[in-house]
Amino acid sequence: MKGQYFITSESVGIGHPDKVCDQISDAVLDQVLRDDPKGRVACETFITTGLVIVGGEITTTTFVDVQKLVRNVLVGIGYTDPKYGFNAATCSVLSAIAGQSPDISQGVDAGGAGDQGIMIGYACDETPELMPLPIMLAHKLVKRIEDVRRSGELDYLGPDCKSQVTVEYADGTPRRVDTVVLACQHTEDILDETGKRITAKSKKEIIETIAKPVVGDMVDKNTKYYVNETGKFVVGGPQSDTGVTGRKIIVDTYGGVVSHGGGAFSGKDPSKVDRSATYMARYVAKNIVAAKLAEKCWIQFGYAIGRAEPVSVMVDTFGTGKISEQKLVDLIRKHFDLTPRAIIKELDLLKPIYQKTAVYGHFGRDEFSWEKTSKAGILAKEGMATASIA
Secondary structure, eight states, X not given: OOSEEEEEEEEEOTTSXXXXXXXXXXXXXXXXXXXXXXXXXXXXXEEETTEEEEEEEEEOSSOOOHHHHHHHHHHHHTOEEGGGTEETTTSEEEEEEEOOOHHHHHHHHTTOBSSOEEEEEEEETTSTTSSOHHHHHHHHHHHHHHHHHHHTTTTTEEEEEEEEEEEEEETTEEEEXXXXXXXXXXXXXXXXXXXXXXXXXXXXXXXXXXXXXXXXXXXXXXXXXXXXXXXXXXXXGGGTSOEETTOOHHHHTTTTSSOOOSOOOTTBOTTSHHHHHHHHHHHHHHHHHHTTSOSEEEEEEXXXXXXXXXXXXXXXXXXXXSSOHHHHHHHHHHHOOOSHHHHHHHHTTTSSOOGGGGSSOSSSOTTSGGGOXXXXXXXXXXXXXXXXXX
């Protein structure tokens, strides 16, 4: 895009009700994969005041103690004290799990996709992670809130939190952070004499301790900070809002900078292309940008249930490509096997890695296999050779 414009992205923390559900669903998946890598999991979680419901379709040779698993996840998050509105020891946990439909299973067993759908991948050169800057800053803010809470540096913080960052762009390049929004659950200790607002001192502490170390030199004298703008955030977590698996799909991906595919990720084993093919799309896009064949790369894969090869592959470089988009598609089809079985093998997706993905975004984190740039070298070599011939 040309000219001046603003992009806003948000993230939510480890104790946000939707993210609690994502973590529980992915913890169930991890438990299955530890003992049964061939297990099939499609697990959904619902949480509200004093209640967790885990449901879905799971076919496995192992046993998952859902009660114990849920409570362990809640303890790890920090919901262990009634002052935060939810207690791992006293909440009710209900399980409603059945097996995977045999009609779906027969197609997956043969190597086909577990469902139809469109999967989106993206990368850009705005950050070292090859991710859009707004979503990376938003993730780093909620991670900073969690670190400060656990260290005790700000001992009044609770598990629930949200962040939002608005970045000003000029001709496609991020120039400055315009606005930082933080919502931090807290105890009543930092309320002022009215009991309706946090103190000015606490608000300043949150800005200085959490926001400024993250946004760094991207701010200026006109940057705006909004902290707990309703006044207070004592009642949080599942006590204040229900949570459901898969409801933060834009937080999970690219912060709204590009489109999202048809499905959520958490609670799904990698035979579900909603998850595995989206990871592959990010892997492909990141390698294209790392190869400097484009400054921005958006990829769409389309799949049909029961069929292994994608029905479509599309690339858009937003005018930044060094070679044509059709030639990029040709390179993708040559160097990346996009069948579900090959994706699972290439990205090593049958390991219990998924609970870690459920917070702070699925992309832009080097700990995950789909963030590697192992194909950048060959793409750069063949891509630039193609450009020279053209």
